[in-house]
Amino acid sequence: MALQGLGENLLRIFLGDVPSLPPREALRTPRRPFRDLAAGNAGAARPGADGADKPCATEPTGGLWTPVGKALPAVSTPVCTPLPRIRQSNEGGPLGTRGKAPSIAAFRRQRDALAAAAFAEFNASVFDGRLPADLAMGWNAHLKTTAGLTHYRRQACVSNVFGTILRYSARVELSAKVVDAPAKLRATLLHELCHVAAWLLPPHVAKPPHGPAFKFWAGCALRAHPELPVTTCHAYQIHAPFRWRCKSACCGREYQRHSNSIDVARQACGECRGRLVFLGRFNPDNTPMKTRAPSGFSLFVRDNFAAAKAAAGPGEPHAAVMRALSERWRSRKAALAGATAE
Ligand SMILES: [Zn+2]
Ligand SMILES: [Zn+2]
Numbered sequence: 082m083a084l085q086g087l088g089e090n091l092l093r094i095f096l097g098d099v100p101s102l103p104p105r106e107a108l109r110t111p112r113r114p115f116r117d118l119a120a121g122n123a124g125a126a127r128p129g130a131d132g133a134d135k136p137c138a139t140e141p142t143g144g145l146w147t148p149v150g151k152a153l154p155a156v157s158t159p160v161c162t163p164l165p166r167i168r169q170s171n172e173g174g175p176l177g178t179r180g181k182a183p184s185i186a187a188f189r190r191q192r193d194a195l196a197a198a199a200f201a202e203f204n205a206s207v208f209d210g211r212l213p214a215d216l217a218m219g220w221n222a223h224l225k226t227t228a229g230l231t232h233y234r235r236q237a238c239v240s241n242v243f244g245t246i247l248r249y250s251a252r253v254e255l256s257a258k259v260v261d262a263p264a265k266l267r268a269t270l271l272h273e274l275c276h277v278a279a280w281l282l283p284p285h286v287a288k289p290p291h292g293p294a295f296k297f298w299a300g301c302a303l304r305a306h307p308e309l310p311v312t313t314c315h316a317y318q319i320h321a322p323f324r325w326r327c328k329s330a331c332c333g334r335e336y337q338r339h340s341n342s343i344d345v346a347r348q349a350c351g352e353c354r355g356r357l358v359f360l361g362r363f364n365p366d367n368t369p370m371k372t373r374a375p376s377g378f379s380l381f382v383r384d385n386f387a388a389a390k391a392a393a394g395p396g397e398p399h400a401a402v403m404r405a406l407s408e409r410w411r412s413r414k415a416a417l418a419g420a421t422a423e
Contacts (some may be wrong), residue, residue: 185261185320185365192220192266196255199267200274206305207271207298208278216277217252218270224256225339228315229269231276233287249285251277258339259319261365272311275299322362322370329355381410 196218204212224230232252239246253273260266279286279294286294291313299311321337327350334352336343345357362370375383385406393402 188261188263189257191263192260195263195266196270199270203271203274203302203306207302208274208282211282212274212277213281217250219252219254220257221254222257224254225258226319228256228259228265228317229273230254231273231280233280235285249281251280253277259315259317261320265315265317268309268311269315271302271306271309272299272315275302275311320365322364324360324363325357326360327353327355328358329353335360378407378410381413382406385409 200212200216200218201214204210204214221230230253232254234250234252236248236250237245238248253270255266255269255273260269275295275298276287276290278298284294286292302309302311321339323338323341323343325336325338325343325345327334327336329350332350332353332355334350336350336357343357343359345359348357349355350357362372364370382403386402389406389409390397390402393405
């Protein structure tokens with residue numbers, strides 16, 4: 082009987098019938114009331130009580146994910162010894178800390194190193210160094226309201242008469258649009274690492290996403306980092322630099338977008354149907370962004386793109402049209418330089 086069951090199991094593995102993965106779980110924007118999980122952690126059960134291993138999900142694929150550029154440092158510090166905190170230059174973000182916020186461009190230059198340092202710090206101080214030092218982390222440029230995602234994967238790596246050995250892995254994605262300051266990065270990463278720990282460490286629980294296993298690790302995080310309560314939804318103000326305002330005197334509603342995506346000639350205020358006016362681009366501290374005068378080449382492209390596209394014919398890719406325009410621009414500049422020299 083036992084042998085028969087084993088045979089069926091091996092046949093299923095051979096046929097590729099590995100259990101499917103649970104849907105990926107996301108840290109959402111505060112559509113729901115702000116709730117502090119850590120507050121309810123006193124009675125949180127250690128994972129395992131209901132932590133039966135649920136079928137888990139196929140790792141979502143897609144080309145949006147870009148890996149963190151710098152390799153993660155191996156955790157070499159003794160277990161439970163916190164690494165030095167990374168210096169937070171933007172303590173003035175929406176999380177209510179102090180100091181001057183850095184520009185988004187400055188944060189983008191540092192974010193890989195900040196993520197790697199925060200991971201090493203949390204792995205030592207919260208997870209006893211039990212998370213893999215080379216955990217995959219990356220930035221997703223298309224997440225507009227979700228701050229972070231954890232992807233789960235389970236594979237059968239060895240099957241023999243004694244059973245199947247499963248290999249668990251996880252991957253963390255951070256939103257490039259929402260996570261735009263060091264304080265948000267630390268809070269979001271700590272939340273996602275609680276999901277990673279619930280999945281990678283026994284009893285390997287992915288569902289419910291914010292169930293007892295997650296709460297157990299959120300409690301560990303709260304004890305190590307009381308300044309970073311792990312919550313189920315973030316309250317970040319999402320910075321969108323492009324702004325418009327309704328011209329109607331009794332309305333005046335403002336609209337913000339990540340890109341210049343509102344056409345004021347075609348679109349109107351959703352409240353009062355009034356006309357919209359473009360206010361410009363703004364920094365996170367509400368100061369107007371400095372605008373650069375368009376370069377000679379960009380003016381040349383603006384004036385000649387339509388003609389070049391028509392000359393290239395239908396179906397010609399945008400890159401080819403731009404290459405042709407670049408050639409014309411170079412020869413025109415060379416001709417001008419020759420005329421000046423004469
Ligand atoms: Zn979550
Ligand atoms: Zn309006």
